[in-house]
Amino acid sequence: MFEIHHILVLVIGLVLGIVIGALPGLTPTMGVALMIPFTFSLGPTEGLILLGGIYCGSVFGGSIPAILFNVPGAPANVATTFDGYEMTKQGKPRKALELATISSVVGGLFGMILLLYFAPLFTEFSLRFGPTESFWIAIFGITVIAAISDGSVTKNLIGGCLGIALSFIGISTITGTARFTFGFESLIGGLHMVAVLIGLFAFPQALRLLETLRKKDHVTNVPYKPSKSTIKESFGDVLKRPKAVTLGSGIGAFIGMVPGAGGNIASLLAYNEAKRFSKNKERFGKGEKNGVIASESANNAMVGGSLIPLLTLGIPGSPTAAIFLGGLLIHGIWPGKNLFVDHADVAYTFLYSMIAAQILLLVVGLAMIKYMTRLTHIPAYFMAPVIISFSIIVAYTTQNNVFDIYTVVIIGLFMYLLQKFDFSPAPIALGFILGTIAEQGLMHGLQLGGARGSAFTYFFTGGWNIILYGLVVITILIAIIKSVKNRNGSKKTNRFSTWEKVTSLRSLCWLGFSGFVALCIYLMMEMPLQQRLFPQVIFMFLLILAIIEFIKTCLMHKVTTKSRPTVYFSFIVLIGLVSMISLLTTFIGFYSQVLILMLIVPLYVYTTNKKEVSIKKILVVSFSFTFVLYLVFTVLLRVPLPSLF
Structure with a gap:
């Protein structure tokens, strides 16, 4: 593991993973999948170390945009936005990133130690989770929405149901036939998760940044002067909160071992339990440190947990682990009990390198924080078109499908409007992610239960089933009690x-x-x-x-008499132009779209306040950014993009 070329490959993998995770929409699964071809020329050990570094780095990297811009880099970072972005709005982005880095390393080490020393003990546990257990875990995740989200419980549950409804579109995994396509062939394949998440989080955030352009405090994304933070204080903050770290790491590793669950459920459940056992529940969602610690420790503990059933049974514990399985098979390595006998040199070098990856992640992550926090000082009139440009390029390159761009824009506009009526994107996203898992578990469970004599008995008997649906009932009762208290308190x-x-x-x-x-x-x-x-x-x-x-x-007893917000016609025109240009990307070309957006948004500010930005600055930044994107995506990566010619 300490050979120079192994350490070098690991560092390269970590840095690439952090960059991939920091780009909204580029998930750890996509990062590992994109890098598998680059391992063909490497040996089995170096190839697995590279993929492992990308896996660890991308899971952590997703917390960067989640904290700085309220845009989760991956589905697993949705829960991080609840308190991480609130800390950024309070002028504490550095503190939030330090907490995320340290808790990520602690959770990652916990998951890797379990993988290294206790993997054989947990293999039988992984096999006990069948369709009914998966169904109850998904339902638990959906009901948790009502407990952890602020605002109306019914609105949060409505959002969860709308997300589940979106997951129904396309070919049913049970019958193999299309449904809810409304005659559109593009919907037969369903809505892609990356496009939906970008539409729910990234695109509306860009529109909200555009909305601030009429105000005087839109120079940067951080309304207050960022407070300084020291690494020593952040270590103390994490160590003083052992409950959040323990819950996050334990739940993350536990969910990681459940085949097909993934970090999105792990971080959500860890956040919920940290809030449940906290004495200050009202602080969650308002910049609570425990929320960031629990979510990020769960994400990274899930990495080691998901590799346990993969390496011992050949059953991936997460979508990324499934891609990892392909990387193993390409190099002629078959997972299972014989892995640690026939390929002991490769297996143990890889396992120890994953532990070393967490230590290196601590060093690299903390070193990058100083530079990452500077992103919050980018003016909103430049950051908004940048977010939209990255949203479109990631949505398109995921499947090289133009329809994914339309999905991002349409869902983004609807989400922007729904947020005006106090709907949150998190319940919709979680409903969309968990809907497919819940339906598959339900239908498979009904089939197996019917074959065994009673579907009802199959779902409601068994130790894990009882525990899981018991948690569902408890969560619903807590949500109802909280709703009643809030209603009585506001009469x-x-x-x-x-x-x-x-x-x-x-x-x-x-x-x-x-x-x-x-x-x-x-x-x-x-x-x-x-x-x-x-x-x-x-x-x-x-x-x-x-x-x-x-x-x-x-x-309702309380009738609000707030004055209606002023609606500016020019702002509506700007939103319409931005949306139309995004939809026309395939006709005008991607780089033309980027350049137009980078020009019209600052020019909108120039027409309202000439002192804010100069024409020279607009032209230099717009053309420079477009050229950099061209070098990265076309010259270096050679990514196929919508082109005018």
């Missing part, structure tokens, strides 16, 4: 008549939405049972939630 004198509330615009919107959902449930009756069972269940639950919101609107 005020009713100032409007019930009829005025029923006929208000908000009530009519919820009533119309309820009617639309009911119509969808009716139209699904024509579909085969296996295709419509889970969708109908979700839509029935969605109908109940919509009716609850309608009743709450009619019976």
